[in-house]
Amino acid sequence: xxxxxxxxxxxxxxxxxxxxxxxxxxxxxxxxxxxxxxxxxxxxxxxxxxxxxxxxxxxxxxxxxxxxxxxxxxxxxxxxxxxxxxxxxxxxxxxxxxxxxxxxxxxxxxxxxxxxxxxxxxxxxxxxxxxxxxxxxxxxxxxxxxxxxxxxxxxxxxxxxxxxxxxxxxxxxxxxxxxxxxxxxxxxxxxxxxxxxxxxxxxxxxxxxxxxxxxxxxxxxxxxxxxxxxxxxxxxxxxxxxxxxxxxxxxxxxxxxxxxxxxxxxxxxxxxxxxxxxxxxxxxxxxxxxxxxxxxxxxxxxxxxxxxxxxxxxxxxxxxxxxxxxxxxxxxxxxxxxxxxxxxxxxxxxxxxxxxxxxxxxxxxxxxxxxxxxxxxxxxxxxxxxxxxxxxxxxxxxxxxxxxxxxxxxxxxxxxxxxxxxxxxxxxxxxxxxxxxxxxxxxxxxxxxxxxxxxxxxxxxxxxxxxxxxxxxxxxxxxxxxxxxxxxxxxxxxxxxxxxxxxxxxxxxxxxxxxxxxxxxxxxxxxxxxxxxxxxxxxxxxxxxxxxxx
Numbered sequence: 001x002x003x004x005x006x007x008x009x010x011x012x013x014x015x016x017x018x019x020x021x022x023x024x025x026x027x028x029x030x031x032x033x034x035x036x037x038x039x040x041x042x043x044x045x046x047x048x049x050x051x052x053x054x055x056x057x058x059x060x061x062x063x064x065x066x067x068x069x070x071x072x073x074x075x076x077x078x079x080x081x082x083x084x085x086x087x088x089x090x091x092x093x094x095x096x097x098x099x100x101x102x103x104x105x106x107x108x109x110x111x112x113x114x115x116x117x118x119x120x121x122x123x124x125x126x127x128x129x130x131x132x133x134x135x136x137x138x139x140x141x142x143x144x145x146x147x148x149x150x151x152x153x154x155x156x157x158x159x160x161x162x163x164x165x166x167x168x169x170x171x172x173x174x175x176x177x178x179x180x181x182x183x184x185x186x187x188x189x190x191x192x193x194x195x196x197x198x199x200x201x202x203x204x205x206x207x208x209x210x211x212x213x214x215x216x217x218x219x220x221x222x223x224x225x226x227x228x229x230x231x232x233x234x235x236x237x238x239x240x241x242x243x244x245x246x247x248x249x250x251x252x253x254x255x256x257x258x259x260x261x262x263x264x265x266x267x268x269x270x271x272x273x274x275x276x277x278x279x280x281x282x283x284x285x286x287x288x289x290x291x292x293x294x295x296x297x298x299x300x301x302x303x304x305x306x307x308x309x310x311x312x313x314x315x316x317x318x319x320x321x322x323x324x325x326x327x328x329x330x331x332x333x334x335x336x337x338x339x340x341x342x343x344x345x346x347x348x349x350x351x352x353x354x355x356x357x358x359x360x361x362x363x364x365x366x367x368x369x370x371x372x373x374x375x376x377x378x379x380x381x382x383x384x385x386x387x388x389x390x391x392x393x394x395x396x397x398x399x400x401x402x403x404x405x406x407x408x409x410x411x412x413x414x415x416x417x418x419x420x421x422x423x424x425x426x427x428x429x430x431x432x433x434x435x436x437x438x439x440x441x442x443x444x445x446x447x448x449x450x451x452x453x454x455x456x457x458x459x460x461x462x463x464x465x466x467x468x469x470x471x472x473x474x475x476x477x478x479x480x481x482x483x484x485x486x487x488x489x490x491x492x493x494x495x496x497x498x499x500x501x502x503x504x505x506x507x508x509x510x511x512x513x514x515x516x517x518x519x520x521x522x523x524x525x526x527x528x529x530x531x532x533x534x535x536x537x538x539x540x541x542x543x544x545x546x547x548x549x550x
Contacts, residue, residue, distance in 0.1 A: 004090065008086055008087075008090055011086045011089060011090075011117075012082055012083060012086040014396055014397075014400045015081075015082040015085050015086055015129055016078060016079065016082035017399075017400040017404075018082075018119070018125060018129055018396070018399045018400050019077075019078040019081045019082050019125075019129040019130065020078050020404035020405065021121075021125065021399060021402045021403075021404065021405055022125050022126050022129065022130055022405065023405050023406060023407035023408060024074045024077040024078065024130070024131070024407040024433065024436070024437075025077070025126075025130060025131045025407070025433070026428055026429050026430070026431070026432055026433045027131040027132070027133070028076075028077040028080075028081075028130065028131030028132055029077070029131075029432035029433040029435065029436040029437075030050075030051075030432050030460040031055055031059050031060055031063055031131070031132045032063055032067070032072065032076045032077065032432075032436045033072075033432055033435060033436060034048060034050070034060055034063075035060045035061075035063035035064045035067055036063075036067055036072050036440065037462070038060065038064055039064050039067060039068065044228055044231055044232070044233030044234065045233055045234035046232050046233055046234070047234075047462045047463040047464055048234040048235070048460075048461070048462050048463075049234070049235045049236075049237065049459060049460070049461060049462075049463075050234050050235070050236055050237065050460060051237050051459065051460060052173075052236065052237050052238060052239040053134075053171070053172050053173070053174075054170070054171055054172075054234065054236060055132050055136070055137075055171050055172065056170060056171050056228075056234070057167045057168065057170045057171040058132075058136055058137055058139075058140065058167075058168060058171040058172065059080065059084075059132035059136050059171070060171075062080050062083070062084065062136070063076060063080055063132075066079050066080050066083075071439060072436060072439045072440050073436065073437065073439050074406070074407060074410060074436065074437045076436070077130065077131060077436075078129075080132070081128075081129045081130055081131070081132075082129060084132075084135065084136045084139060085116075085119075085128055085129055085135070087139055088116070088135065088136075088138060088139050088142065088356055089113050089116045089117070089356075090113070091139060091142040091143060091146065091356075092112045092113065092116060092142060092356045092359050092360050092363075093108075093109040093110070093112045093113040093363070094109065094146060095112070095142055095145055095146050095149060095321065095360045095363075095364075096108045096109060096111060096112035096113075096359065096360045096361075096362070096363025096364050097109045097112075097363065098149060098319075098321075098364055099149075099150065104367065104368075107367045108363040108364065108367050109363065110363075110389070111302065111359075111362050111363040111366060111367060112359040112360050112362060112363030112364075113359075114299070114388075114389045114392055115264070115299035115302065115303065115355075115358070115359040115362060115392075116355060116356065116359050117389075117392045117393065117396055118265055118292075118296075118392045118393070118395035118396040118399070119263075119265060119399075120262060120263075120264075120265035120266070120267055120292075120293070120296070121289075121399060123262055123267075123345050123346060123348075124262050124263055124265060124267070125399070126346070127262075127263060127346070127348060127349055127352055128263065128352070128355070133349045133352065134172060134174050134349055134350060134352050134353065135349070135352045135353075135355075135356075137168060137171065137172040137174060137175055137178075137353075138178065138352075138353050138356050138357075140164055140167070140168050141164070141165075141168060141175060141178060141179045142356060142360075143164065144160075144161050144164040144165065144179065145179075145321050145324070145325070145360075147160055147161060147164075148161060148210075148320055148321055148324075149320070149321045153206045155209070157206075158206070158209035158210050158212070158213045159213070161183075161210065161213060162212075162213030162214070162216060162217050165179055165180050165183075165213065165214065165217035165221075166216075166217040166220045166221050166224070167221075169217055169218055169221035170221045170224050170225060173239060174332070174350065174353075176218055177328065177331050177332045177335055178328045178331075178332050178353045178357070179214075179324075179328065180214040180215075180217050180218060181214070181328075181331055182324045182325075182327040182328040182331060183210055183211070183214045183324055184210075184211045184214040184215060185327055186314065186320065186323050186324050186327055187207040187208070187210040187211045187214075187320075188207070188211045189314070189315070190204075190207045190315055190317075191204040191207040191208050191211065193315055194207075237459070241339045241340065241341065242339060242340050243338060243339060243340075244337070244338055244339055244340050248340075249337065249338075251342075252336070252337045252338075252342045253337055255342040255343075255344075255345065255347070255348075256333055256336055256337050256342065256348075256351065258345060258348075259342075259345055259347070259348030259351060260300070260333075260348075260351070260354050261293075261300065262345060262348060263348060263352055263354065263355045264296055264299050264300045264303070264354075264355060264358070265292070265293065265296040265299070265395070266293050266294075266296035266297045266299070266300050267293060268290060268293050268294075292391065292395050295388055295391040295392070296392070298388050299359070299362070299392075300358075302362035302366050303354075303358030303359060303361060303362045304358075305362065305365065305366055305369075306358070306360075306361030306362040306363070306364060306365035306366050307326050307329060307358060307361050308326075309361075309365040309366075309369070310322040310323055310325065310326035310361050310364075310365055311323060311326055319364075321360075321364075322361060322364050322365065325357045325360055325361055326361060328353065328357060329353070329354055329357055329358065332350075332351050332353055332354070333351055333354065336350050336351045407433060407437065408430075408479060408518070409430045409433045409434045409437060409479060410437045411517055411519075412434060412477065412479070412516065412517075412519050412521075413434060413437050413438045413441075413442055415516050415519075415521075416434075416438075416442045416475075416477075416521075417438070417441060417442060419514075421442070421474070421475050421521070421523065422441070422442055422443065423442075423443045423444075423445070423471055423472055423473045423474070424442075424443075424444050424445070424473050424474065424475035424476060424477055424521075424528075425444065425445055425446075425447040425473055425475070425476045425477075425528060426444040426445070426446065426447070426476065426477045426478065427446065427447075427478065428446050428459065428460070429479070430444065430477065430478075430479050431444040431445055431446040431447075432444075432446065432460065432461075434477070443465070443471075444477060445461065445465045445466065445471075445473060446459065446460065446461050447476075447532070466529055466532060467529070468527050468529035468530045471527075471529060472527045472529070473527060473528045473529050474523060474524050474525070474526065474527060474528060475521055475522060475523045475524070475528075476510075476521070476522045476528070477519055477520070477521050477522075478519070478520050479518055479519050479520075480518045480519075480520075507524055507526075507528055507531040508524070510522035510523055510524050511523055511524055511525045
């Protein structure tokens with residue numbers, strides 16, 4: 001236990017340093033502000049309109065713990081991300097070990113943990129060690145799988161698993177694809193096989209109980225969210241998914257394969273793009289980047305091998321977790337490809353569970369097969385394994401050697417404070433981020449526009465921010481540094497507020513216009529919140545301002 005603690009602490013410090021090589025983002029700032037609001041008594045996030053994923057019972061409590069210690073600031077995102085990834089790696093190693101002990105258990109643990117140890121520079125660093133996303137959702141799910149794997153067949157196991165599933169689904173419905181539905185399918189198939197073999201239903205009570213709690217978890221989670229809304233808590237935007245047109249299936253498959261390679265640190269295709277994104281590659285020669293990606297193909301191969309072998313245990317009473325994980329990967333990736341979700345490499349966040357699940361399957365399935373190799377080959381295999389792991393660790397060390405990178409908007413905070421500008425308006429890319437960076441001393445509220453039409457919409461914001469009776473906003477800030485590439489190298493949507501849209505405020509020309517570094521700050525002598533107009537729709541989740549559809 002002491003050794004695991006030391007390793008965990010060392011990994012946390014490495015991942016924290018690696019997280020700092022990528023700037024904090026606006027998505028993480030949303031959850032940081034929500035956690036801060038909960039800490040100050042708004043337990044149900046009253047007045048907030050949140051995207052289709054709330055993280056209300058997963059990352060937000062984690063952010064609250066960090067903020068209790070560190071307060072509100074840019075380091076909250078990085079500490080939370082590093083701790084999540086560290087715990088996820090350790091949980092994956094423990095789940096891969098199963099009930100094995102001694103040398104075999106250590107090897108299984110090392111295979112899973114080794115595959116996850118070095119995220120690829122660029123987009124993968126952003127996905128795995130940045131803002132809250134679907135990766136953090138997998139941590140409590142791995143804990144539920146650990147319970148299924150280690151606990152005896154007792155009544156309290158389905159109850160505990162059902163409780164975990166319900167809490168996670170409240171925060172992120174992707175848990176239905178990566179846990180609830182796979183559990184129901186595997187356990188249902190096993191119960192059905194028992195019936196075919198003329199076993200009594202009573203003897204299938206454990207599998208049937210897990211099917212029941214998997215189904216009930218969704219229903220109870222939906223009721224919980226409805227109760228929160230009825231108690232005037234947060235408002236949740238609907239989950240928007242549509243079946244993809246057949247013509248786009250090929251493109252989606254390519255994006256899925258590319259994304260899987262990326263999170264496994266084996267992506268060759270975007271190395272040249274990552275080199276344009278700043279310190280994330282930090283001068284790493286292209287040949288070295290290709291070599292690291294090639295070495296990480298070993299992890300991909302082991303995960304694929306483990307994935308296919310897991311289906312051999314579909315009806316094995318001694319192993320429930322492996323077929324559940326393999327089924328989860330099929331469902332998650334299929335749903336990703338068959339919907340309109342994938343557009344850029346960054347959308348890989350929707351299937352990021354492939355990394356921990358694939359690592360677990362590699363650890364559970366592969367070492368046992370390799371032990372049956374001829375004895376004369378084992379020394380060579382051990383030498384190659386140590387060499388591959390050393391390369392992974394070297395990649396992690398290279399990443400952590402780079403200097404931290406502040407987010408683009410951090411620089412404006414001292415300037416705004418020096419000019420006594422405390423509340424203003426901005427676009428989604430900088431508003432909540434500046435507010436978080438300043439520790440709440442400067443509040444910039446999200447107000448942005450579509451270029452084609454004005455759309456009143458509320459998004460990751462709180463209603464009373466826009467109430468002129470409660471706030472006085474007298475400036476608009478924009479940042480040309482936000483008009484850069486996304487982490488995957490694709491062009492980011494223009495986040496500047498165009499002058500015609502400012503005119504739509506009926507605010508008149510600004511009294512002062514300042515330029516500081518990459519920022520433009522326009523200041524008025526009156527409250528801009530009075531100029532936002534009235535809502536043009538009675539649909540829920542709307543506010544009287546113009547907000548870019550994101």
